[in-house]
Amino acid sequence: MKIPPFTLERQYSEIGHDIENAVLNVLQKGQYIGGYEIAKFEDSFASLIGVTDVISCNSGTDALVLALRAFDIGHGDEVITPSFSFFATAEAISLVGANPVFVDINPDTFLLNINQIESRINSRTKAIIPVHLFGNAVDMTKLKLIAKKHNLKIIEDCAQATGSMWGSNNVGSIGDIGCFSFFPTKNLGCAGDGGAVTTSDQSLAQKIRELAVHGSPKRYSHNHIGYNTRLDVIQAAILNVKIKSIKKWIKARQKIADNYIQLIDKNALLRLPQTNSELSCNTWNQFVIKVQNENFSNTKNYLELFETDVIKNKTSRNFLKSELLKIGINTIIYYPIPIHAQLAYKDKFFDKDLLLNTEKVCTEVLSLPMFPEITFEEQLHISENLNLILKKYDQIAQISA
Template sequence: MQVPPFDLTEQLQQLGDDLDTAVLQVLRSGQYIGGATTHTFETSFAAATGSAHAIGCNSGTDALVLALRGLGIGPGDEVITCSFSFFATAEAISAVGATPVFVDVEESSYLIDLDQVEAAITPATKALLPVHLFGRPVDMEQVMAIAAAHGLQVIEDCAQATGASWAGRPVGSWGDAGCFSFFPTKNLGAAGDGGAVTCRDDALAQRVRELAVHGMPRRYLHTNLGYNSRLDALQAAVLNVKLPHLESWVQRRGALAQTYRQQLGGLPNLRLPEAGPAGHSWNQFVVRVPNCPVSQTSCADQCSPAANSADFGLPESCCRDWLKQELQASGVSTIIYYPIPIHRQPAYAELGYGPGSLPITERLTAEVLSLPIFPELRPAQQQRVVEVVQALVKQPLAA
């Protein structure tokens, strides 16, 4: 049995007729940019995220750029975020001319360590950019308290957390802006790239809308240098069909995560992600392999050398890499998020974050492995994952 990390086949079969109808309606309408289909999605998504406004755009990356620009963040400004995330989190900050400032993450949650944030605040700091990584929400009450105490703006990176919530309130509705991705593998995925900015402020919403269309408040009047970043009607049509299923899909992901936690809990040399407070949307189920899965001796005796760790001054990842290879050989595909943290990427070498500067982030990148999880994962497929992992991970966890 082959188990993919993510598969849309069954979802497309279930929704196929509705998707075909929605897409054909757009094709036959001739209105491919903007229009009623896009407006319907933006209105529905705003309601789903508890926001006054949702502005569709080309991608989750563009959503971050548009939100930062809309909030007036630019050259000379600093934005505090975490390095354990997809590159776009920091790339968007740099794209508007600002400087990303990285703090470490919590070992237990993988999320930005809010206790370190205040120490990183300087007179140049203008915003906090927390990442709801893997679908687990950051403590937004603490984030907003820090922001209020220092007069900072808050942009939530919700790319992996559509459908997640903190304290019963959807992510994307806490900060000044929320930024979402509709990449096909997300909890709510389009048929290509897509994104959205959510916010409660009318003026900010208008600025973001204008920036997404060449800085144009009305046709052929350009008051800012903007972008061509619009959510096209075909993608909106797909999202309109899928949005009503989001809640049930998130619930299914939660059930799959619970099964993994029950059946893999207590396994030696494997650390499971915390369930955390209610509101996790489980876009990924990311385990850690901190020690050799098959031996109490050094992993060099059992595992293949890591390919890239030494090149980037990172901890050795051969134990995790060995487990990934063995799972693949048994038909179970997994994904590593993320093998090289942002602060150690060559593109950010000039920022001066050397090896060991963010020790927890660097350790996690050498240990994390994402097991298959998606709403249509069949019980037999998940059981196969469990059985293979159980067979591979045998020895007591080293202290």
């Protein structure tokens, strides 16, 4: 049985006909920039998230850049964020000329360690970007208290968390601004790139709308140096079809996560993903297990560590990944290298000692196949094999000890 880590083929066989009709309709009507489909999607997404304004744009990365620019964050400013995220979170900060300041994560939830934030704040700090990673919501109650105390803005990175909630509020409606991605693998994905900014501050919304279209409040007037970052109308039409199923797909993801939790055996090597708190309604964009790396040491240069331990397959995580692959079960590592250790940041100094959990977790994480249409039989096959492989690995480790 071959199982992909993610596929859209099954979803397409269910709703493909509606998508084709929606795309054909756009092509026939000839409204290729802005117009009905965009306005309809922005309205539906605003109701889903619980905000007054949605500004659609070309990607989640652009959404983050627009949010930072909306607060005039730029050269010399600092923005606090985790290093365990997709690169775009920090990249957006650097793109506007500011500097990312990384805090470590809680190794059980993979979310930023809120207790580290205050020690990283100084007069240059302007904002915090929490990442609701893998669909697991950050503690927004604590975070808002810190932001208020230090007069900082909160830009929520909700790229992986459409539909996730903290308490009774959707992520993306709790901080000052929310940033979403509609990359195909996200909870709500289009057929290419797409993104959106959410806010309930109307003057911010107006500025973001201008920034997204050449800094222009009306044709041929330009208030800012902006961007050309619009959601494509064909993508909006596809999202208008797909948004109707979002609640059903989230329920399916939650059921799949529950199944994995039931089916995977306890093993000293293994840690199952933990939802942040009872207040966090997790939408499980990914189901990420950890396979312990007892030999981890951060004394080495990280890239050297990556070369020796990860690429050369010395971790129990990599053993599990390759054994699963041998029997057709494909998994993914989100993320193998922390952002602060990327070559792109080789000229910046980051205090690695403050980022120990981030570095260790990158050698331990493994995302199991997760998409709303995966069957129970497939999950059973994955879990039974995973249980067997880890048991075998445990025995090998005991013999060689």
